[in-house]
Amino acid sequence: MARITASVYTSHVPAIGAAIDLGKTAEPYWAPLFRGYEFSKQWMKDHKPDVIFLVYNDHATAFSLEMIPTFAIGTAAEFQPADEGYGPRPVPKVIGHPELASHIAQSVIQDDFDLTIVNKMDVDHGLTVPLNLMCGSPAAWPCPVIPFAVNVVQYPVPSGRRCFMLGQAIRRAIESYDEPLNVHIWGTGGMSHQLQGPRAGLINKEWDNRFLDRLIADPDELSRVPHIEYVREAGSEGIELVMWLIARGAMADVDGGAKPKVVHRFFHVPASNTAVGHLILENP
Amino acid sequence: MSLQKPYLDVPGTTIFDAEQSRKGYHLNQFCMSLMKAENRARFKAGERAYLDEWAMSEEQKQAVLARDLNWCIRLGGNIYFLAKIGATDGKSFQQMAGSMTGMSEEEYRDMMMKGGRSAEGNRVLGEDGDAQAHRQPQGAAGRKA
Numbered sequence: 001m002a003r004i005t006a007s008v009y010t011s012h013v014p015a016i017g018a019a020i021d022l023g024k025t026a027e028p029y030w031a032p033l034f035r036g037y038e039f040s041k042q043w044m045k046d047h048k049p050d051v052i053f054l055v056y057n058d059h060a061t062a063f064s065l066e067m068i069p070t071f072a073i074g075t076a077a078e079f080q081p082a083d084e085g086y087g088p089r090p091v092p093k094v095i096g097h098p099e100l101a102s103h104i105a106q107s108v109i110q111d112d113f114d115l116t117i118v119n120k121m122d123v124d125h126g127l128t129v130p131l132n133l134m135c136g137s138p139a140a141w142p143c144p145v146i147p148f149a150v151n152v153v154q155y156p157v158p159s160g161r162r163c164f165m166l167g168q169a170i171r172r173a174i175e176s177y178d179e180p181l182n183v184h185i186w187g188t189g190g191m192s193h194q195l196q197g198p199r200a201g202l203i204n205k206e207w208d209n210r211f212l213d214r215l216i217a218d219p220d221e222l223s224r225v226p227h228i229e230y231v232r233e234a235g236s237e238g239i240e241l242v243m244w245l246i247a248r249g250a251m252a253d254v255d256g257g258a259k260p261k262v263v264h265r266f267f268h269v270p271a272s273n274t275a276v277g278h279l280i281l282e283n284p
Numbered sequence: 285m286s287l288q289k290p291y292l293d294v295p296g297t298t299i300f301d302a303e304q305s306r307k308g309y310h311l312n313q314f315c316m317s318l319m320k321a322e323n324r325a326r327f328k329a330g331e332r333a334y335l336d337e338w339a340m341s342e343e344q345k346q347a348v349l350a351r352d353l354n355w356c357i358r359l360g361g362n363i364y365f366l367a368k369i370g371a372t373d374g375k376s377f378q379q380m381a382g383s384m385t386g387m388s389e390e391e392y393r394d395m396m397m398k399g400g401r402s403a404e405g406n407r408v409l410g411e412d413g414d415a416q417a418h419r420q421p422q423g424a425a426g427r428k429a
Contacts, residue, residue, distance in 0.1 A: 015376065015378065059364045059367075060367075060368075061319070064312070064316040065305060065309055065313060083319055083321070084319065085319055085371025085372060153362065155299050155300055194297065196297070196353070196363040196384060197298055197384055198296030198415045198417075198422065200381040200384050200385055201382070201385065201395055201400050202401045202402075202403060203401065203402075205399065228291055232403070232407045236294075236297050272376070272378045
């Protein structure tokens, strides 16, 4: 039986990808941020998963306004890094896990979550920046990745509650897969940031840290926070944080198991326009 | 019965909802086309002619030519789509975001280095934070005005 052993949470700021691609990670502006992921890179080596289920959002890359799926699961054998307007990032292609992805799609849809199944899509910085932060810049990513894209571009995005419950369905799906795979689930995006209008540049450290506290200790309560609180307190793009609740919903304690162990927590301001938050939780 | 839109009283913020998306469909799809290198080259070689290939309003075209992102957003643009114009111009996301505040690039970068814009006074219309309408434009543009 497959098992979720850990969840990882991290921001996925495009400028972090640019800093990696342009060799700027040791510069004074970026060094403190990358130091916060040193532990994580070692942890990834010590706890290498068989598959990463990676929750992220597409930033008008694979999905234009032609189609706007709320939840899209990538079932392809591989996914190319997208050209987001600057040319494709020089990172390895992403190898999928079609067997597990299709199994999850079938299970989760039968569990009342209407996923869109995607057999062809390019993946943008939302997916590749977290891989760099956790794995560095290898010639090939350490394991297959199932991309799971959530619409947070066009309002209304799914509620925190819906995301939290979806995470629980994903856990049931993974645990009903026969092969004994070690699976990580990652929630990415956030933390507080606003990229538009005269309010651009909004950061709310207090709210972000309270979000981290609540995500660890009381995700059920956190999942009831309405969209408007994210917008007012964490900026219009801070709404990406609902995606973290998918990963958190997939942890064992939500279904009566033991509490997860917090093995790493990091917070840093700024990365370009954004507050960066990062957590690693292990299932006991 | 009208739709619930509890986000209309957030200062300096336009939520990209179904109505904005409908207004901005052609503008945003034009932006999307700039994800291909050959289209970026064609746009740069003749912006007006390239824009005329799209079913955008004249005002949307003017807003793009002026690179006025706040104006584009009022006309239904979404920042993730508009970012393709900035990418075509070789601008970073920070330069694009800063351009909507009136601050110079340096002023905006300094604000971020100091921990960003505070939510205080900027949660609801009618407070006195720096994102409120009566305090625009901010920074360098505000001093010139």
